[in-house]
Amino acid sequence: MSVLLRRSRIAPWGYVKRIRLPPPHIDLKPGTVCYVAGWGDTSNFGEEPTELMETNTTIVKRSLCRTLWRGKVSANMLCGASRNATLQGGDSGGPLVFKDKVYGIVSFSGERCGDRRFPDIYTKISNYIDWVHHVVQGFRRQKGWLKP
Template sequence: MAAALILLTFLLPLGAGAEEIIGGHEVKPHSRPYMAFISFVKDEGTSGLCGGFLVKENFVLTAAHCRGSSMSVILGAHNISIREKTQQIIPVAKAIPHPDYNPNDDSSDIMLFKLERKAKRTRAVRPLRLHKSNFHVKPGDVCYVAGWGMLDPMGKFPDTLHAVELRVQRDQVCESRFPHRYNKATAICVGDPKIKRASFTGDSGGPLVCKNRAAGIVSFGPKNGSAPCVFTRVSSFLSWIEEMMKRS
């Protein structure tokens, strides 16, 4: 079932609700062992895909708008068009979106997946640590995003994992671009508008990695593949993440 759904993901067109990598490059295989490839079925019956990242052996963090039915997670992947020996395919036992998530403005766009079983730690599968609540990214900080999304707005979806280097922007940049949608208390503005590098359609839920820890989650951005994009600020939700993992 899981393998069939993964194949279906690449045969059917994808709509809005996933973010992709623009202006990036293919990464060294398994150099980001925390990455998760998430496949699911949307409410209208079409297939969807998102990114995510392992934060504990049996928990994956992603975006709340990545919720659907028949959800499955692939860990330890580089080329998702083949069944690599490093891959661990694990169904989602429980999806836990943040209770304040609003699909109209994508506020509190964060969700935990409890997996049906614990992932086995290997060189290709390892959790990503979260920043502490007192850590804040600053304008000018250089961070990284990875995903299996399209390489340009009119291009195709790659089989292999790609990454892009992005610079954190001032909150005012996103406040002017996304009025009434950007909340600096719970979001991060990322990506230089002058440079063609951004997250876009194909890998929502992937981590914004700053100083080797997860600082943000890909949420939304312009429909033309330009920057800046909006990321959920992980440090604003640490107490909720910890409580949900303990309770589940």
């Protein structure tokens, strides 16, 4: 995970807009339906979309996800599953959104495009909120960066 700081504001346009961060250390409950978007491949043959793709995904219980992924899932991750789409190559870094807040960052998925044996994995942003605030405050103290 990284934080990008700019000296000037980025003007929202088209698909780009600001989004709020969740409170620290919040876990989405299993069964919560979220929105995810990305530019990932649309098949196993590397077919790329011509427009931003989106789908809904449902949060999966971490213990089940950890079992399916054979222990590769930590408390810093969220798991989601969708009936109509899975994450693909090129989706990494995309947002997992619930109620206008970004709760996750697309991390990884099954071995193949459309492999529904494994839930999709997201970095759990709420576990990094304190770090984000620390980094931003550090830059605010540096002359010429963000306004206090």
